[in-house]
Amino acid sequence: GAVVSQHPSWVICKSGTSVKIECRSLDFQATTMFWYRQFPKQSLMLMATSNEGSKATYEQGVEKDKFLINHASLTLSTLTVTSAHPEDSSFYICSAGDRAGGAFFGQGTRLTVV
Amino acid sequence: QQQVKQSPQSLIVQKGGISIINCAYENTAFDYFPWYQQFPGKGPALLIAIRPDVSEKKEGRFTISFNKSAKQFSLHIMDSQPGDSATYFCAASMSAGANNLFFGTGTRLTVIP
Numbered sequence: 056g057a058v059v060s061q062h063p064s065w066v067i068c069k070s071g072t073s074v075k076i077e078c079r080s081l082d083f084q085a086t087t088m089f090w091y092r093q094f095p096k097q098s099l100m101l102m103a104t105s106n107e108g109s110k111a112t113y114e115q116g117v118e119k120d121k122f123l124i125n126h127a128s129l130t131l132s133t134l135t136v137t138s139a140h141p142e143d144s145s146f147y148i149c150s151a152g153d154r155a156g157g158a159f160f161g162q163g164t165r166l167t168v169v
Numbered sequence: 170q171q172q173v174k175q176s177p178q179s180l181i182v183q184k185g186g187i188s189i190i191n192c193a194y195e196n197t198a199f200d201y202f203p204w205y206q207q208f209p210g211k212g213p214a215l216l217i218a219i220r221p222d223v224s225e226k227k228e229g230r231f232t233i234s235f236n237k238s239a240k241q242f243s244l245h246i247m248d249s250q251p252g253d254s255a256t257y258f259c260a261a262s263m264s265a266g267a268n269n270l271f272f273g274t275g276t277r278l279t280v281i282p
Contacts, residue, residue: 098272160212
């Protein structure tokens with residue numbers, strides 16, 4: 056299947072700082088990528104849909120000014136958690152779909168805000 | 170509102186046994202039903218997926234059974250192995266691919282030797 060690479064796999068940051076997470080489709084082009092958040096032992100919650108060359112579409116309740124998404128190319132989307140606080144600590148996962156169908160997920164990023 | 174309902178929440182199966190996880194949905198516009206396997210600290214990995222035009226799909230030890238009239242689908246893991254111990258998520262979307270997947274709540278499977 057297609058490969059989606061997410062970096063970093065884990066990050067610890069101080070409260071008030073910003074953190075950038077990258078999501079790359081390695082062997083296919085993805086016009087749309089998705090960002091999810093997952094709390095321990097819970098399901099994935101869609102945060103936003105990232106569209107190449109245009110603004111992201113955010114799900115209800117997700118602060119777009121806090122979670123900045125940029126989809127600069129067909130193979131790269133970034134999520135920046137701005138002014139992070141301890142309650143933003145979570146597991147963030149991106150996904151992308153190739154032309155053949157099927158959604159492929161990155162390996163996830165464990166964010167811990169201290 | 171949970172668009173896709175999944176049960177059981179946890180499941181313990183003996184090695185060699187059959188693991189069965191069930192999902193149900195309401196939205197008849199869904200036309201793509203994938204199953205994902207997730208190990209701790211990792212992203213979900215696509216296991217197997219089905220479209221509503223077939224009632225069953227098998228890939229190795231993994232089988233999806235689909236009942237369109239009942240709006241239910243299930244994952245069967247035959248000859249379950251300790252390495253299958255993971256969390257399994259069913260999902261549904263209105264088209265194949267990554268488009269707006271609605272996930273079930275997950276099933277934590279433990280296969281005991």
